[in-house]
Amino acid sequence: MQHQKFFEDFVGRNADSFQKLPQSGSSRINYIATSAGTKYLVTYNENIRENEAFFYFSKLLKDLNLNTPTVFKINEDKNLYIQEFLGSKTLSEIISAEKESNRVKNLVQKSLKSLYELQTKTAGKADFSHSFEYERYDSLPIMHDLYYFKNFLIDVLEIEYHKSTLLKEFQKISEVVQKQAPKVLMIRDFQSRNILVDDKDDVFFIDYQGAMEGPAGYDVISFLYQAKAKFPEDFKAEMLDYYLSFWQTEFDRKALKSSFHWMMLMRFLQVLGAYGFRGLIQRKPHFLESLFLGIDNIFELSTVWTQISTDFPELYALIQKLKTQAARLKIEALIIE
Template sequence: MPIVAENIKSFFKSYSSSEIKNFETLPKSGGDRIYFRIITDDKSYIATYNENIKENTAFLEFTNRLRKIKAPLPEIYVVHPDKQMYLQEDFGNSSLLDKLEENGLNEYVYNLFKKSLKELAWLQIKGDKSINYNFCITSKEFGRQAIMSDLLYFKYYFLDPLKIAYDKEKLIDDFEALSTYLDHVKNKYFMFRDFQSRNIFIKNDEVHFIDYQGGMKGALQYDVASLLWQAKANLPDDWKNSLLEYYMDCVSKILNKSLDRVRFISQYNGYVLIRLLQVLGAYGFRGLFERKAHFLISIPLALTNLKWFLENKETGIALPEFERVLQLIVQDDIVDKFRPVQANEATPLIVTINSFSYLKTGYPKDVSDNGGGFVFDCRGLMNPGRFEEFKQVTGRDKPVIDFLEQQTKMPDFLNSVYNLVDIAVEDYINRGFSSLMINFGCTGGQHRSVYAADALTRHLRNKFQVKIDLHHIEQNIHEQKGF
C-alpha cells in the first residue's frame, strides 16, 4: 500500500504543480480498485489505482462517451500511460444512501430519488447510441444466458445448501422459461448494472453517478429495480410504486411514445425477483460458504423482502415448481434458522471486551467467577506502528482503520473470531450465563487490538443485542454498551 500511495502521488505531481495538502485512502468498494482523495489549496481529486486494465478501459470509455450526452458522470482529468491509474472529479462523501439514512423518508430525499431516475432514463436511452459495447468487461448484453446464470447462482449457493427437496428438471425448465420471458423485452438500452443508492453521490443537491464499468446492453427495468429494491435502502411500497410511475413517465418522454405499462411492470417485477435472488445467492456464497458473519446476519431481511414480493407482486408468467420452492424458503422455520438469538433486558449476560499490550500489561485479569475467556493474538497481522504516519494515532483513527481493512488480513482474522465467539455468545444467552471475557492483544495495545475490539463490539451488538463492557486498557478508555 505505501508503494501504491507513493506512485499515486508521483502521478499527480506529473499532472499538477499544486502542493498536496491532504492525502487519504478511501474505503474500498467493489473489486480490487483502490481510491485516494487528493486535496490541494483550490481543488479535490479522486485518484484510482486498479491493475485490471480491461475494467479501467471500460470505465474510461463509458465515461468519455456518456459525458457527451450530459450524463452526470465524473470528469476524467488524466490517465496514466499504463492505464492502471487515473484522476477524476471528486463528488464528495455523501451518497444517496447517506442522505436517506441522515434525513429519513422526507420530501427532500424523495426528490433526490426522482432526480436519480430522471438522469438514469436519460443515460440509458440516449447513451445507448453512444456506447461501444465491445468495451464491456464480460458480456455485451444482459440476456437469457446472463439471467440464467444469476438464477443458477441462487440455486447453487443458497437453495441447495438448505437441502429442500425439489424436482430438478422442472425447476430448470422454469428457470429457462423466466430467462426467455425477461430476455424478450421491447426496451433494451444501456444498462448500468449496479444502479444502487451507494453509487449515486449528492453534491450541491444534484445527483452524480459512479461505478458503471460493469455496464452492458439490457432491459430498462433492471436498473430501476436495482435502485428501488435495494435492501439497505428499504424503501416503503408507496415510494417504490410512485417512483416507478415517475420513471416510466421519464422514459415515455425521452422516447416520445407511450409505454405498454402493464407489460413493462410485469417484466419489471421479473427483474425485481432476479435482483432479490441475486442478493440471496451472494449472501449464501459469502455467508454459508465463506462463513462471513455479516452476510449471514443479512439473510433474514432478504428472505422477508422476498416473502413480501411473492405475496404482493406478479411476474406475468407461470413458474409452478419455482414458485413452490420460493414459498418454501420464506417460511418461518427457514427464516428462523438464520435469525440469531437476541438478548433482552432480562438477559444477564455481559460480554467484557478488552484490548491490551503484550509488552506492557500482559493478559487482563478476569474478575468474574469464570476464570477467563477468549484471548486473540493480533501480532500475526501487519503492524501499523511500523509506519511513521501511524505512530501517533490508534486503531480508532481513519488512516489506521483503512490500513487494517485494506492492506492486512484483519477482515479474514475477524471473520474467524466471529465464527468462534458467536457460538459461545449464543450458548451463554440460551443458558442464562452472566459473564464472558474476550481479549485482543497486540504489541503496544494501540492499533490492531483496539480496532479488533471495536469491530467485535459492533458485531455482537448488531447480531445479538447483548450488553458490552469495552476496555481499551492502554488507551485508558472504558465504554459500557447496554440496552
C-alpha cells in the same frame, strides 16, 4: 508510494492529503487526494478489462453531458487513474439518515430523471463491444444471475430442491426476460450506494463499468426496490409512475409496466446470490446486514405476483423455504461462525 506519486505528478505539486477509503464489494482501491484545495478520486484496479470499460463509458456519458465523473488521467498500464471528486456522501447514507423526507423524495426523483436521460441520450450511441463482461442482458448473464442465487445461497444453506425442475424453470425465466423492452444502456448495479450527492444536492452516477444493453426497467427496479432502502410500497409506486411519465409513447410505458415484475424477480435473485457470496462466504458486513431484507423482498414478490407459484413452482417452493425459521437459523449460524 507509487499511487500518491502518480497523483502528485498530475497536479505538479505535493498532495495536501492522500487518504485510502474502506473497500466494500469491489477489489478496487480508492483514495481521496487533495491538492491546492481541490479534491480528486484516485483509483487502483488490477482488472484492466473492467478499467477499459469504465474509461469508455465515462467518455461516452461525459460527452453527452450526463452526470458522471470526468477521468482526468490514466497511467500507461491502465490500472491507475484520477477522476473527478463528486462528493463524499452517497444517496444511501442520506436515505438511512432521513428515510422518506422531502429531501430524499427530491433526490430520488432527480436520480430517476437523470437515469431516463442517460437511457435515452445514449440510445444508438453506445458501442457495447466495449462492455466489461457482457454486451447485452441475454441468456449468459441471466443464467449466471440465476445460478448465482442457487449456488451461493440455496446450496450454501443446503436447502433441498429438484435440480432438473429448477434448472428448466431458470431456462423459461431466461427466455421471457430476454424479450423485455425497451432496450437501453443498462447500468445493472444502479442503486443508492452508487449515487453521489454534492453540496448543491445534485446527483451523480458512479460504478457503471458493468453497463450493457438491457431492459430499461431493470435499473429502475434495482434502485427503488433495493432491500436496505426499505421504501414503503406507496412511495415505490409513486416513483415508478414518476419515472414512467417521462416516456412519451403508450407502447413504451406498457412495455415497461409489463416488465417490472420480471425485473424484480431477476434483481432480487441476483442480489440474494451476491449477499450469499459476499456475506456468508466472504464475510463482508454490508452484505450480511442486508440478507434477511433481501429474503423479505423476494418472499413479498412471491405473495403478490402469482405467476411465480403457477409457472415456477420449484422456485416458488424454494422462496417459501428461505422464509422459514429453519433457514433463518442456518443463516444465523453461518453469520456467527
